[in-house]
Amino acid sequence: MNLKDLSALLKLSPTTVSRALNGYPEVSEATRMRVQAAAQLHNYRPNAQAKRLATGRSMAIGHVIPITTQHEIVNPVFADFIAGAGEVYSAHGYDMILSIVPDNHEERAYREVHAKGNVDGIIVHGPRHSDPRIALLTELDLPFVVHGRSSGVKQGYNWVDVNNARSFERATGLLMDLGHERIALINGLETMDFAARRRAGFENAHVARNLAINPQYMTQGEMTEGQGAKYARLMLGLTQPPTAFVTSSLLSAMGVRRAVEEAGLKIGRDISIVTHDDELGYLRNGEAEPVFTATRSSVREGGRKAAAMLLAQIDARHAGQPLDQHQSILMEASLVLGRSTGPAPHSLGADRTLLPLDGAPRVALITQSVARD
Template sequence: MNLKQLSELLQLSQTTVSRALNGYPEVAEATRRRVLEAAQRYGYKPNSNARKLATGRAGSIGYVLPVGRNVDLDPHFVEFLSGLGEHALTREVDLSLTPAPRERESEAYRRIAASRSVDGIYLSSMRNDERRIALVRELGLPFVAHGRSLMPAEGYAFVDIDNEGAFHDAARLLLQLGHTRLAFINGDTDFTFAVHRLDGVTRAMAAHGLPAETLKHHSAAMNEDNGYRLAMMLFRDADAATRPTGVLSASMFMTLGIVRAFNQLGLKMPQDVSIITHDDVFPFLKPESFTVPLSTTRSSIRAAGARICERLVNIITGAETGEVQEIWPVDLIVRASTGPAPSARKPGRRGAEQAAE
């Protein structure tokens, strides 16, 4: 089916159908959906070269992929990319990856802008002092950020989760269960998400009269080896009277290492130590699959990828204007890895569920 036949079938002009397929904002949403559904049903595929000539767009969104000896592309990125790719497919948009070491990142953005190989880009792994925002603005590249920066904190479009609120609620649950000796095995605090999570934990502690200095806080790249190393450092030589009884973990992958350390040291969850971790959204690593099901804070990384793609395409086409800042709430899921602190345990107490109520 060609454009003329599709237009006649829908009783719309070829211009309207073309504009609907290419995401022009002046087309009503109901018309856009009708055209897209008919194109899919009848197998209409627009000529990509003709579309690029007509719209002046590349039909692609871009990402500068960090590479190098000290860069770990962890499963968080793969899960995010899956969601982004699924939505890109529905919008007939390609994804272009430009690999670059961190020290040559600005060169990559300048090369992308000069070649006009993409219509827009997304930024991720937002650092506390995020210099890429000023750079892509200078280059005139439409963009949306996954996450946010401490500086600048405003003035750009982003999608983020409420990291501070998530870890505030997790820490508050442990405190309500009587845990006063807390440890937080956090992500790298060069990145804003980790700073926000630490702020949430210390805010919950302050509300319970505990100074931030009493928190045993360690930050590192979020992988199993670091989780194991830091947990062994915290627990191996500590006696029962001084070691943490409540642990917060920034990632399921860190928690793999933490639980391995607990098993080696003979520590039982939640009798000896309670733990709450983040990200129970991986289909290949479920919190219920652990020997003791893990309490978690949860927000879908795949859904965030889809939303980033949706918003970036809307920004490119003009369907979204302004600098909308979107912060998603995070769920706290209580499972068997959290219970009363050893010193607070009483006969007949129902444990984590009672505190959560």
């Protein structure tokens, strides 16, 4: 059945039927419901090109990925986010366009996307501190939603994020409650806003307990199994090694576990690990019981929320509604207990004095707290 047939069946004009199916406000709710019911009954699917012509939209959402982070295309976090967003796009008749561009051509890519008019909106990935893409997309007047946030940006914008600072403060606090005082952080790249916030949460927990942080226990980098193993080996080789690790991803935690086992130690008994679990579709933190104690937040659900927020913004714009207020969603992570945490081992010491390699006492240098969201 095509649009003409459906219109004849309902004894309505093709324009009215098209507007009813695409949510135009000038169509009454009764007519909209009657058209939608008939379309469902007769399995009518609007032609994509006809829908574009009827609505004046491209019916596509853009994702611009710089080539230096092209690994994001195979990153399980990115894949799950896209899966969640794609569910929403598909349900509303939208396509998705991925553009892979050289780092130094990113601004040009956004300007070309805007000039061509081949997308109705943009999802911004991997925000950095004072991210210039936010000002650029605002200038272009192109609807966008940021997956994450950008510290240092004063203007309003739409975003969906996890409360990373609070999550890592809770994770570190849990280890402290178990008696751990020498706690290491294996973080993501701290040029990325989420990782900077996680470090802030880690530091907040130490400030709250008046505990020192040993800089030798803190590192950042790509969140891979190899990175986790590499830095855990180095830290476990210190004169006073950490008794616990907080990591930014399940992959990093797996690397730490490998280094711990190579050293003849056992997680949960000799060394504790708390990680962040994005609740990915195929990289699971155990089955019936979690392997790792973790802060957990579904990145797929984040994709759904970001996509829904962007489509609502696009709908409001086409309906002529004012967009003065920006939307934001801050998702709280849950804390799940696994087999990777236990009390601090007495044999490794548990006093508050941290000894670096030269054996000299170290005192706390952190005196200020930072924002908890």
